[in-house]
Amino acid sequence: MKLLNIALFVALGTAGAQAFAEDSHSTAASSQAQVETYTYGTQLDIKRVIEVSEIADECGPVPARMTYEDSQGQRRTIEYQVMGSGCSNG
Known part of the structure; x- marks a missing residue:
């Protein structure tokens, strides 16, 4: 059960980091x-x-x-x- 929770946490963390990176990239492009x-x-x-x-x-x-x-x-x-x-x- 703990392994499943850790895997879910890592998957959600990775997806959140990618979304944040894409958002900061679009913000940088629009600030140009x-x-x-x-x-x-x-x-x-x-x-x-x-x-x-x-x-x-x-x-x-x-x-x-x-x-x-x-x-x-x-x-x-x-x-x-x-x-x-x-x-x-x-």
Whole structure:
């Protein structure tokens, strides 16, 4: 009888762990915000900047990304164009 209880406990524990792993994976995937592309006139609702990407060492426009939190507490990522840091004056 004890062996049957232990086997049932292990089986239920394994199923619970798999369900938890699948749930945390889907939560991680949904927390990966879809990257929006900035265009002139885009209304931004930025409460707090979380991260800004490095600027590429090229001379010319390059993409950059900013991850921020909006006033609703949602994490968002926006991609925009900046002038690269590889231009020299001389």
